[in-house]
Amino acid sequence: MGREGMRAGDSDRQRVADQLKSALDEGRLDLNEYDERVQRAYSARTYADLDGLLDDLPGTVPVQHAQVEPVQVAHPAPDAARVRKDHSSRHTFRSALTAFLICTLIWAISSLSAGQAYYFWPAWVLIPVVITAVGALTDRNRRSR
Structure with a gap:
């Protein structure tokens, strides 16, 4: 048929x-x-x-x-998407950590120049570092199961 x-x-x-x-x-x-x-x-x-x-x-x-063949769309391999996500997570963590370290350096210089330790305000900048680290560890644990 x-x-x-x-x-x-x-x-x-x-x-x-x-x-x-x-x-x-x-x-x-x-x-x-x-x-x-x-x-x-x-x-x-x-x-x-x-x-x-x-x-x-x-x-x-x-x-x-039809005389024209339909286009076959190539989908990226699942591993490639995972690698991109891993790279993005690491990049986000490194960026947040860098911002924290710069703020800590500014705090240290200003405290030393004043001769007294000021309130450690860079601790507030540490919050995104902790959040991205926890997110990265959670993703890694999910994938390993």
Whole structure:
């Protein structure tokens, strides 16, 4: 049995109805012809019934009859996505840690120049460092399970 004799599914009928709607919106079909074809699309039983509804419309050649091959989209390997996430997590942690160390250095210089230890305000900058470290460790533990 060829493709034309195979039974069409609901998604196939919906796809044809969507293409007919596009043709109506473009002015290629009048309302009566659109209505007639949509009724035939929803009552179609085989692919041949559906293909006949689009034959005279440009840009609606079924994929099986097209001379152009559909583009195959390459999906990145799951490991590559994990490596990017690991790198991003490490970069975020290092950035937060660097900011903390710079603030601590500023605090130390200002305390030494004043001759007394000021309130250790860089502790507030330590909060994002702890949060990113905990997040990175949690992700690592999840992946190891």
